[in-house]
Amino acid sequence: MSKSISFEQIKQFDEQFKTSQNHLNTQHAVMKTGILAASANQTAVIENTPVFSIDLETGKVANQKQSGRCWMFAALNTFRHSIQHEFNIKNFELSQNFTFFWDKFEKANYFYENILKTANEPLTSRKVAFLLQTPQQDGGQWDMLVAIIQKYGIVPKSVMPESFNSSMSRELNTYLNKKLRKDAVTLRQLVADQTDETTIQITKNKMLSDIYQLLSMTLRTPPETFDFSYRDNDEKFHAHQNLTPQKFYQEFVGQNLDEYISIINAPTADKPYNQLYTVEMLGNVIGGKEVCHLNVDIKTFKELAIAQLKADESVWYGCDVGQSSIRDSGIMATNAYAVNQVLDIDFSMTKAERLDYGESLMTHAMVLTGVNLVDGQPTKWKVENSWGEKVGTKGYFVMSDDWLNEYTYQIVINKKYLSPELQEIVAQNEVTLLDPWDPMGALA
Structure with a gap:
């Protein structure tokens, strides 16, 4: 039987609060400055100075501005690091707008296909509700960016620079999702009317044409071929004519992206370690690379990241950045704020x-x-963000090792750094399917 709050309970709670001088003193500070400012811990800043025993030279930090493309910026940044080093270029960037265009276009088709697959389920179905809640968004996963690059390639930022809508994507997302939901009505009705497959595909093709038009108007049309010229750090001029996006990737990056795998640390009972996982209805390119995670314990997780850094290669990683994080200082540390002590409430969870x-x-x-590394063990990590140079140390953040343990969930590692046992697990390719709403399906 449900029970309401009694006035007697309220009186008791009020008396308990007012009889504590600590609570009354804290009340003034928190009311005046807010919870976080009142509980800021300077020790976290002192402990996490931006000095590291292994420190890759990666150049100027990029800025995703008012968009949710961090996953895309992070992946392209890992590529540009190698480009800058190999071709002797400073502060070079790849076009985030180019991959943004094709990701939006492919996500629209991915949504249409999932709507058709679930067309016989009621609107109250959890899967249908999940699809319609957010038909598409800016976020994504590493494997989704790989799928885009493997199909479309990449281009320099100078070839397809930012537009207003790539840097501030809210309006684009609003109208793109309006269009997708409207099209979902039509597609579900066609299935309900038992319309033939040919007619459904003709209708879907017209929908995709509209999406291409919308994206071309808001982002610009991606180039099929282009010329690329630059001066290197020694002022030597280089010119490349008639490149395609695929050819540019092969000549300037050349990495076999199938050699990389998403490693996660998800210590939940439903995901035993040393197994592969994918997430239903998570992706963008139909027929492209599918999202796949290898779940490992946190010790292995960090050893893999360190191995790749020691080989002078940066590491894409995903985390819950808003937890215990000081944005302006660029500090991510579990002791950044003493909220438990200040509010006298235990907020801790595993x-x-x-x-x-x-x-x-x-x-x-x-x-x-x-x-x-101290005695071979990590104490803190250097992080390249994509929020510009006005936060952190010119855009770079410091993450304590304890914070990584608690709030980091994913890294991308070359398979050659995996142990033979883990390589065998990957080779067997026995993948467990997770629900669409599983937390490991979250889009960064």
């Missing part, structure tokens, strides 16, 4: 509990570009 109960999931992707 990493598994936070995932299971919706308190945390991956919200942001960045790049690991350094680590500080």
Whole structure:
């Protein structure tokens, strides 16, 4: 039987609060400055100075501005690091707008296909409701960016620079989702009317034509071929004519992206370690690379990241950036704020509990570009963000090792750094399918 709050209970709570001088003193500080400012811990800043025993030279930090493309920026940043080094170029960027265009276009088709697959389910179905809640968004996963690059290639930022709508994507997302939901009505009705497959595909093709038109108007039309010229750091001039996006990738990046795998640390009971997982209805390119995660314990997780950094290669990673994070200082540390002590309330949960109960999931992707090792063990990590140079140390953040343990969920590692046992698990390719709403399906 449900019970309401009694006035006697309220009186008791009020008396308990007012008889504590600590609570009354804290009340003034928190009311005046807010919870976080009143509980800021300077020790976290002192402990996390931006000095590292392994520190990759990666150049100027990019800025995703008012868009949710961190996953895309992070992935392209890992490529530009190698380009800058190999071709002796400083502060070079790849076009985030180019991959943004094709990701939006492919996500529209992915949505249409999922709407058709679930067309016989009622609107109250959890899967249908999940699809319609957010037909598409800016966020994504590493494997989704791989799918785009493998199909469309990449181009320099100078070839397809930012537009207003790529840098400030809210309006584009609003009208793109309006269009997709409207089209979902039509597609579901066609299925309900038992319309033939040919007619359905003709209708869907017209819908995709409209999406291409919308994206071309808001982002600009992607180039099929282009010329690219630059001066290197020694002022030597280089010119490349008639490149395609695929040819540019092969000549300037050349990495076999199938050699990389998403490694996650999800210590929940439903995801045993040393197994592969994918997420239903998570992706963008139909027929392209599918999202696949290898779940490992946190010790292995960090060893893999360190191995790749030692080989002078940066690491794409995903985390819950808003947890215990000081944005202006660029500090991510579990002791950044003493909220438990200030409010005299215990907010602590285990990493598994936070995932299971919706308190945390991956919200942001960045790049690991350094680590500080003491007696072979990490104490803090250097992080390249994509929020411009006005936060952190010219855009770079410092993450304590304890914070990584608690709030980092994903890294991308070359398979050659996996142990033979883990390589065998990957080779067997026995993948467990997770629900669409699983926290490991969160888009950074």
